Amino acid sequence: MSEVLLVDIGGTNMRYAYSRLGSNDIFESQRMSLDNLDNFENIVSDLVNHTDFNIKNAVFSIAGPKVLNTIKMTNRSFSANADSIKEDFLLEQCHLLNDWESIGYSLTSTPENNIEYLKQGLSFNTNTLVLGPGTGLGAAFSNGGVVLPTEIGNTTNWTAALLKNFNIKNNDNFLILEDNIYRFWNIKII
Numbered sequence: 001m002s003e004v005l006l007v008d009i010g011g012t013n014m015r016y017a018y019s020r021l022g023s024n025d026i027f028e029s030q031r032m033s034l035d036n037l038d039n040f041e042n043i044v045s046d047l048v049n050h051t052d053f054n055i056k057n058a059v060f061s062i063a064g065p066k067v068l069n070t071i072k073m074t075n076r077s078f079s080a081n082a083d084s085i086k087e088d089f090l091l092e093q094c095h096l097l098n099d100w101e102s103i104g105y106s107l108t109s110t111p112e113n114n115i116e117y118l119k120q121g122l123s124f125n126t127n128t129l130v131l132g133p134g135t136g137l138g139a140a141f142s143n144g145g146v147v148l149p150t151e152i153g154n155t156t157n158w159t160a161a162l163l164k165n166f167n168i169k170n171n172d173n174f175l176i177l178e179d180n181i182y183r184f185w186n187i188k189i190i
Contacts, residue, residue: 002092003053007044008061009034010099011075014043018053037078041088048089056092058085061102063138066149071096097149103130104140104147 006026008015014036017029036043048055062080064073072079082096097105107115107130128142140149 002056003050005044005047005055005058006061007047007058008099008102009037009063009073009078009080011063011073016047018050018055021057034076037076040078040080044085044089048091058089058091058093059095059097059102060085061097061099063099066096066098066101069096071098099149100130100138100140101147101149103132103138104128104142104149107140108142108145108147 002021004019004021006017006019012034013031014034015029015031017026019026032043044058048058060071060080060082062071062073063075064071064079069083070079070081080096082094085091085096086094107128126144129139130142131139138150140147142148
């Protein structure tokens with residue numbers, strides 16, 4: 001049976017693990033520093049050529065917007081292209097997902113009894129919104145198995161309103177939404 005390589009490259013760490021096609025079990029999960037991204041090809045080569053596994057499929061979840069099957073990280077000079085990875089490492093399949101897209105899909109496949117609600121509400125549709133801070137601010141919207149991710153922290157459309165709302169005068173330091181959110185987190189709310 002063929003195993004699957006799972007790689008998550010976030011804003012701070014890189015994680016990887018293995019699974020088997022059709023299985024929910026994950027094994028040999030490890031974390032490493034993003035300082036190793038300069039050796040990305042060597043790392044992937046080592047992971048794909050694991051002596052105990054037959055890796056023919058891979059899924060890469062990377063923090064950054066996905067355009068034309070390529071993700072370029074917004075906080076590092078790193079990009080990955082699924083077609084190139086597939087060709088370079090002789091994979092049958094290589095899927096490239098925005099990190100919040102991965103979270104959105106994982107939420108739709110998580111059993112209800114494994115979800116802890118902070119506050120119960122009345123469901124009136126099957127839509128799900130996941131919003132969360134990490135190294136950046138991300139979000140994913142899910143509806144009927146379709147996940148729409150966003151790098152919401154790197155948007156600019158709410159910046160002027162937040163600057164006004166928080167009474168921030170020096171707007172040269174706050175160019176994107178994420179800058180304002182971090183400023184907000186540093187304000188003590190009583």
